[in-house]
Amino acid sequence: MVRMLLAEVARVSREVAETSARSRKTALLAELFAVAPPEEAALVIAYLAGRLPQGRPGIGWSALGREVEPADRPTLTVGAVDAAVTRLAAVSGTGSQAERRRLLDGLLGAATDPEQRFLRSLLSGEVRQGALDAVALEGVAAAAGVPAAALRRAVMLDGSLPRVGAAVLAEGAEALRAVTLRVGQPVQPMLAGTAASVAEAVAALGPCAVEEKLDGIRVQVHRAGDDVRVYTRSLDEITARLPEVAALALTLAGDRFILDGEVIGEGADGRPVPFQEIASRVGSRLDVAAARQTLPVSAYFFDVLAAGDDVLLDLPVRERYAVLAELVPETSRVRRLAVEDPQAQSADAEAFAAEALRRGHEGVVIKGLDSPYAAGRRGKQWLKVKPVHTLDLVVLAAEWGHGRRTGLLSNLHLGARAADGSFAMLGKTFKGLTDEMLRWQTGRLRELAVREEGFTVWVRPELVVEIAYDGLQRSTRYPAGVALRFARVLRHRPDKNAQEADTVETVLGDRTD
16 A cells, blocks of 8 residues: 655645745645545645644643654655554543653654654644645645635535545545535634725625624534534534523424524623623533523524525525524524615614614624625625724734733734735734733643743744724834734634634735824
8 A cells, every 4th residue: 555755745845835936836735635645635635734633732842842863764654643643642641741752752753854844843733834724725626627616615615625635636526516515514604804884884785784793602503303513613513512502403493404693691781791701601611500600691693504405505695594584583683684775774774783882792794685605705795894993813922921910921922814824923912901811811822832032932823812903003123014003902712713813915904104
């Protein structure tokens, strides 16, 4: 049986990182994907997209940074790496740290020097070769001879580029036709762009729906008979943590559907509680019954992706909402206003948005009534309008605090996604952080730490934070040429991944002074 050496994967990764031309990156990946053994194709795709199928194996930078004598020649296969990482990820209990180091040293000792460098970057989540997922997808499409758009849609429906990529490399376009939306298989949610005002959004979209933008946890609820599954926007299953949502799903009219919605907590006065509280409740792995007593939650739905045997993604919003209204009672649907005549109803749209703010919500999302559901895309047919400038940025590093913040990671280095897949720093802030937020982020950032220099801890770019700011100012200090003015942290967004953060292009669309 033919096996692929890790040396080939490491070589291609290095060559992709060294070229700036996207077409050349795609060609290099396509050449390797085309010769990958079928049984290892999914692993090769995953590794060159910077991912481990097992997730993070719990290895700190101190262990990865230890010197291990490299092998003289390449013998390590992709399959052998996968088996070793599986063993690493399974280690737990007493003596686990020593056992992980033993297994890690064995893996690194079987690798040549170039392979060691690639393994360290892969295990730490620091593979840097530019637009990882997007270029890997284009490389698979080129190798298989299928349209990138068709492959992108299949991946969005299936949720796994390695799985779909391996299938299309083996079977060609026929594999794409077999991929469809399935109840029980979560898909990436459709995302909203931004608009400066309700009037701007309505003018851009024409006939539209104005919906309240709830400040909660995005959920996708799947039901097949008595089986209910609840997933986050990052496709993690959290059914056991939200028994109220599962119970609600079982009371709805249909017995087979996929719903898109939001989970929020509500106080005694009926107003929504701050996001941080609901995130803490949903993120807790403690006793669910106790968590429910502390903060009961409610689910509100705004879209339906499938009902019965029908896939509804390509239907327009107006038709999907009609199906949603048949499935979900009004009390469990997000409040909305249909604006069929934008010119005549513009004042109504403005009044609805103002009422949403008075009710304690973030703002509104305005959706073109004729738009399909673009899974995994931030399209121009959904536009969110909020009363302040906000960005979702990634924490690149943090500085140890002083005074009452001694021992806590406080000042955050903030970055936006650049076109090449890296992150461009836009500034720092320590404002807006409560004591609870400081404690939480210190724990999380220590998990993500890759190195420490003086008072600064550099981290894997994974934690997303929502930042409010007053505008931009020109700056020669940062690579994008701008810096945020009066930035402050609104909340941590552990429900988002770094690929959902705002781009430099989005940031530069704002006005600079």
